[in-house]
Amino acid sequence: MSRHDISLTVNGTEHELTVEPRTLLVDALREDLGYTGANVGCDTGRCGACTVRVDGDAIKSCTTFAVQTDGASVETVEGLADDGDLDSLQAQFQENHGLQCGYCTPGMLMTADTFLQDAEDPSRDEIREAIEGNLCRCTGYHNIVDAIEDTAGLAGQSQ
Amino acid sequence: MHTKEFDYYRADSVDDAIEQLEAHDGAELMAGAHGLLPRMKTGEESPPALVDISHLDGLATIDRDGDTLSIGALATHADIAESQQLKQHSSALSDAAGEVGDLQVRNGGTIGGNIAHGDPRSDPLAAVLALDVELSVQGPDSQRTIDADDVFHGAYETAVRDHEFVTGLGVPVQDDAVSAYAKRRNPLSGYAMVGVAARLRLDSDTVTDARIGVTGVADTPFRLPAVEDALEGESVDGDIVEEAAGRVEKAVDPSELRGDSQSSGEYRAHLLSVYTEKAVTAALNRAG
Numbered sequence: 175m176s177r178h179d180i181s182l183t184v185n186g187t188e189h190e191l192t193v194e195p196r197t198l199l200v201d202a203l204r205e206d207l208g209y210t211g212a213n214v215g216c217d218t219g220r221c222g223a224c225t226v227r228v229d230g231d232a233i234k235s236c237t238t239f240a241v242q243t244d245g246a247s248v249e250t251v252e253g254l255a256d257d258g259d260l261d262s263l264q265a266q267f268q269e270n271h272g273l274q275c276g277y278c279t280p281g282m283l284m285t286a287d288t289f290l291q292d293a294e295d296p297s298r299d300e301i302r303e304a305i306e307g308n309l310c311r312c313t314g315y316h317n318i319v320d321a322i323e324d325t326a327g328l329a330g331q332s333q
Numbered sequence: 334m335h336t337k338e339f340d341y342y343r344a345d346s347v348d349d350a351i352e353q354l355e356a357h358d359g360a361e362l363m364a365g366a367h368g369l370l371p372r373m374k375t376g377e378e379s380p381p382a383l384v385d386i387s388h389l390d391g392l393a394t395i396d397r398d399g400d401t402l403s404i405g406a407l408a409t410h411a412d413i414a415e416s417q418q419l420k421q422h423s424s425a426l427s428d429a430a431g432e433v434g435d436l437q438v439r440n441g442g443t444i445g446g447n448i449a450h451g452d453p454r455s456d457p458l459a460a461v462l463a464l465d466v467e468l469s470v471q472g473p474d475s476q477r478t479i480d481a482d483d484v485f486h487g488a489y490e491t492a493v494r495d496h497e498f499v500t501g502l503g504v505p506v507q508d509d510a511v512s513a514y515a516k517r518r519n520p521l522s523g524y525a526m527v528g529v530a531a532r533l534r535l536d537s538d539t540v541t542d543a544r545i546g547v548t549g550v551a552d553t554p555f556r557l558p559a560v561e562d563a564l565e566g567e568s569v570d571g572d573i574v575e576e577a578a579g580r581v582e583k584a585v586d587p588s589e590l591r592g593d594s595q596s597s598g599e600y601r602a603h604l605l606s607v608y609t610e611k612a613v614t615a616a617l618n619r620a621g
């Protein structure tokens with residue numbers, strides 16, 4: 175079977191790697207490049223634990239072949255914090271107890287962070303709709319919505 | 334989870350993609366891969382080669398061209414759900430695109446692939462039927478168009494042939510038309526358990542033409558002529574919508590509808606009547 179040399183820019187760092195066509199983006203990130211932030215929950219495109227950004231769009235990296243993203247810019251949860259300092263969304267997840275086991279959190283953060291880039295002052299319903307593709311088996315979502323709402327509120331104040 | 338092994342080719346033009354399809358037996362086109370990849374993981378499909386068309390330029394545009402809105406095959410569901418032109422002139426399609434999966438899926442999945450894949454639970458297919466969307470298809474030697482009513486042949490079976498490439502969709506712009514999509518979502522998969530798109534053309538209060546497209550209910554998306562006939566020529570005041578939707582249960586045979594753990598065929602027939610009423614009402618509410 176064929177193998178392909180691809181290049182991926184992950185959180186600003188360029189990587190060259192060789193993948194089989196069937197290698198999923200999430201496996202390339204985790205196994206080949208060591209970015210273990212994106213988790214594999216369901217492996218069927220339902221749970222969103224594997225959400226990363228590819229060229230600016232939140233997608234599920236278990237439902238994308240790595241070879242398709244050759245040349246793309248990928249952002250993972252590792253890119254949110256600045257040298258160990260949590261970004262505002264992460265800080266609000268901590269503040270609001272928006273996580274328990276934490277398994278869904280990397281995907282939740284990437285979806286919410288992408289959503290907040292365009293949404294000004296979103297309603298709670300809009301927030302819930304945005305995270306529809308991210309399942310959490312622990313929190314009951316309430317605190318996650320709080321965290322996203324507070325992040326949007328703080329961003330609004332600082333403008 | 335790994336899929337079976339396959340060969341990968343990245344196409345640099347539509348013609349190149351078609352040549353690759355011809356050169357590699359059993360090869361399939363892939364854009365967002367959101368229909369195909371999950372089915373490759375379960376082993377329901379295992380194409381020996383995939384031709385990646387996701388990087389082709391100029392196929393993701395949405396443009397008005399006279400009385401037609403042309404949508405490139407690589408427009409994502411998110412692009413379609415957010416397009417102001419489509420919201421205005423073909424709301425049923427923007428509604429349906431906004432109902433696909435979730436945010437991430439709408440960012441990845443493309444309309445051309447969605448239609449060519451022909452998943453009988455897919456939301457946009459109902460709107461394709463209701464809005465009389467024409468598919469543009471390119472093959473090895475020629476281009477052709479396929480009328481909405483001729484597209485769907487069965488579960489995952491469409492009129493798009495093996496070495497053909499769906500390049501785009503044409504949605505007719507009709508200033509006297511209103512449309513909407515109403516859906517009962519399967520809570521597990523997010524697909525339509527029942528999805529109904531309704532498009533009505535109106536002359537003040539009178540329905541001059543009706544098209545109802547249905548997805549999620551049977552192995553093939555279909556129209557509801559009995560309901561369309563009941564609406565046509567009628568004034569939209571009064572009980573006409575309820576009466577028209579009431580014809581659904583006589584028009585379909587529950588034993589031929591999909592039955593699964595969420596819903597029997599009988600229950601789907603009932604839901605179909607309810608969601609037909611919702612879709613027609615929502616369309617009429619847009620008449621302003």
Ligand code: FES
Nearest residue numbers: 215216217222236
């Ligand atoms: S692991 Fe990708 S959606 Fe669940």
Ligand code: FES
Nearest residue numbers: 274276310311312
């Ligand atoms: S915190 Fe455990 S799954 Fe969300």
